[in-house]
Amino acid sequence: MIAKVSYLIILITIVIGFASYRNRSGILKLLPWYLCLVFTLEMIAYVLLKTKRHNMEVYDIMTIVEFSYFSALFYRNAQLGYSKYMILIFTVLFAGSLVLFYGNIYRYTFYNLISTFMSILFLVVMSVDYLIAELRSNNIISFNNNPMIWISIGLLLYMSCSAFIVISNYLKIVYTNHSLIHNAVTFVSILSLYSCLSISLLCKKK
Amino acid sequence: MSSNELVYIATIIPLILVITVIIIIVLFIRKKNKLLFEKQQNELNYLSEINKAKIEIKDTILKQVASELHDNIGQILALNCMYIKSLKKEYSEEKMGMVGDLAEKALNEVRQLTKLLNDDLIRNYSLIEALRKLKEYLSKLSTLEIKLSILGNVVVLDANVELIIFRICQEFITNSLKHANCDQIDMALEYSETQLRVGLQDNGDGFDIAHISEGNGIFNFYNRAKMINAQIDVRSEESKGTALSLIYNFPNHG
Numbered sequence: 001m002i003a004k005v006s007y008l009i010i011l012i013t014i015v016i017g018f019a020s021y022r023n024r025s026g027i028l029k030l031l032p033w034y035l036c037l038v039f040t041l042e043m044i045a046y047v048l049l050k051t052k053r054h055n056m057e058v059y060d061i062m063t064i065v066e067f068s069y070f071s072a073l074f075y076r077n078a079q080l081g082y083s084k085y086m087i088l089i090f091t092v093l094f095a096g097s098l099v100l101f102y103g104n105i106y107r108y109t110f111y112n113l114i115s116t117f118m119s120i121l122f123l124v125v126m127s128v129d130y131l132i133a134e135l136r137s138n139n140i141i142s143f144n145n146n147p148m149i150w151i152s153i154g155l156l157l158y159m160s161c162s163a164f165i166v167i168s169n170y171l172k173i174v175y176t177n178h179s180l181i182h183n184a185v186t187f188v189s190i191l192s193l194y195s196c197l198s199i200s201l202l203c204k205k206k
Numbered sequence: 207m208s209s210n211e212l213v214y215i216a217t218i219i220p221l222i223l224v225i226t227v228i229i230i231i232v233l234f235i236r237k238k239n240k241l242l243f244e245k246q247q248n249e250l251n252y253l254s255e256i257n258k259a260k261i262e263i264k265d266t267i268l269k270q271v272a273s274e275l276h277d278n279i280g281q282i283l284a285l286n287c288m289y290i291k292s293l294k295k296e297y298s299e300e301k302m303g304m305v306g307d308l309a310e311k312a313l314n315e316v317r318q319l320t321k322l323l324n325d326d327l328i329r330n331y332s333l334i335e336a337l338r339k340l341k342e343y344l345s346k347l348s349t350l351e352i353k354l355s356i357l358g359n360v361v362v363l364d365a366n367v368e369l370i371i372f373r374i375c376q377e378f379i380t381n382s383l384k385h386a387n388c389d390q391i392d393m394a395l396e397y398s399e400t401q402l403r404v405g406l407q408d409n410g411d412g413f414d415i416a417h418i419s420e421g422n423g424i425f426n427f428y429n430r431a432k433m434i435n436a437q438i439d440v441r442s443e444e445s446k447g448t449a450l451s452l453i454y455n456f457p458n459h460g
Binding site: 134141156161180183188189192 | 216217220221224227228231232234235238239242243246
């Protein structure tokens with residue numbers, strides 16, 4: 001039930017994204033397409049799960065797509081020079097972790113845990129950095145025409161929940177004993193991310 | 207605990223946390239926006255006051271020029287006309303010489319006036335130079351005696367700060383001339399390492415400061431001083447004249 005509601009939330013966000021397609025420019029214009037890709041991958045993961053096959057490889061691909069899109073978005077919208085520099089370093093480190101995993105140099109688990117964790121950590125840092133830069137800037141922040149604020153807030157909340165889920169899965173604390181808690185937290189994280197993304201998609205042009 | 211209860215609790219707690227985080231961020235941004243808006247508004251008010259002061263300085267100079275044209279140059283030219291008319295009736299070398307002298311005098315006065323009109327006092331001169339020019343000009347215009355004393359090493363201040371101080375001095379003098387029936391104004395500027403003290407004093411009628419209304423020009427002094435973070439005090443007593451004291455602390459010395 002929770003999974004179906006989550007897919008519905010993603011679908012609604014996609015519809016909003018295409019309905020307000022003209023409101024955006026640059027990388028933000030790709031947001032509905034990115035959401036379509038995420039939705040497709042979620043469907044593939046769902047089918048694999050239902051046919052009792054491993055779906056972690058799909059989530060590994062999703063991690064790459066997610067990190068690539070959002071890091072590019074933050075890079076383009078970074079206000080300070082050091083933020084751009086930091087994002088470049090994160091990208092190199094993330095690419096390094098992919099090389100380690102897919103080059104069979106170092107595999108800690110059967111799925112790409114290191115890249116997943118790095119992606120979560122780096123995206124949280126990028127979101128916080130963007131929010132701090134906005135809060136410290138001398139510009140008046142408008143909630144109506146600043147999609148990046150909503151994307152940062154949504155991503156910060158989603159990634160914080162994801163960190164909880166990834167760590168708890170790895171340590172087998174929550175998932176084994178209380179899969180319901182895992183599902184509920186996942187649902188809340190999806191709800192908060194896609195609500196914020198929907199608001200960002202509804203933002204007017206600056 | 208049933209599984210349903212667990213789902214509710216596991217959903218509601220993170221949901222409350224998420225909503226709380228969003229509310230905190232939104233409130234914080236709103237507060238920041240409010241502060242920024244107030245700051246921008248203050249900056250706009252400051253700029254508008256600066257422009258107002260500039261216009262007022264020009265207006266005052268124009269009024270003085272008009273009065274100079276009427277009272278001085280007008281009189282010289284009227285006298286010259288009389289000499290020319292009398293020359294028509296009876297020619298004399300002496301009268302002809304007077305006509306020439308008066309024409310030359312009028313020409314010199316016009317030149318001086320043109321120079322004053324072309325000068326943007328504060329833009330072209332420092333505060334001290336502008337006050338000297340003002341003193342020079344007003345001394346020539348009327349029987350008013352203006353004393354200007356400068357103490358300490360002169361510090362060049364921000365152009366807008368100098369403009370506001372100049373405007374306060376100019377307004378004080380204009381008020382004294384218009385309303386106080388004074389014949390003497392003392393201006394003193396004292397520079398120390400940390401501040402500039404400006405003292406203005408006239409020997410006019412004075413007024414009861416306790417009975418002035420809020421729209422009175424005195425409040426202009428206070429508003430302008432506030433804009434440059436200066437302390438100002440205006441004291442007056444009936445038949446004992448009016449005194450203004452302004453203290454401007456240099457920015458790096460609090």
